[in-house]
Amino acid sequence: MKKLFITVLFLGFTIFLSAQNTPQVGDELVIKATESSTYEHIDFPKPNILIKRGSVANYKSVVGNTVVIEEVNTKADGTVVVVLKQKDGGKFFNFKKKVTADYNAAIAAKELVAVK
Template structure:
């Protein structure tokens, strides 16, 4: 009986987690460190652009930043893109107020995390 109850609770929790994969305007995400040197699915400026603008060539200032989804767009090929802005209202790297990201691929790659 305990095993059945444990199994049912596990299945319920996994269903709830999978149900939260659809982004909505106002959801809060956390920017995580990319698996390699660059962000592939979040449209941050390239490092050479940051240097040209007088900034430090590093993405470290954005690690663990909380961002809010401002807009959600689904393309005809099924990709879901979101427009992100910082929760505190500041700019990304002191340059951009909003950035675009491929939601599903960024979550899978670990570049963004659902809070």
């Protein structure tokens, strides 16, 4: 009986932890600065594209922006991809309305942080 109780408790705890890491449409996230010059898990345009569009080729303008999850997609390999838009309705770099991101990798790399 004791082993059954411990097993059920362990399974419940595991399900509880996995449920917290699931993104929902409407969740708010904040874009944080990275140590490198580019974002690895958020699909922002490359610097050469920004230069061609007449924008400054750095990502300082997106640091600290609050974004909202508009769509959640799960790929066949289990990767969770989210479509992000700015909370204020603006555009990223004045030309891109939405960007995609690998949710779990971006959270682990601290490129995205959940708003509490």
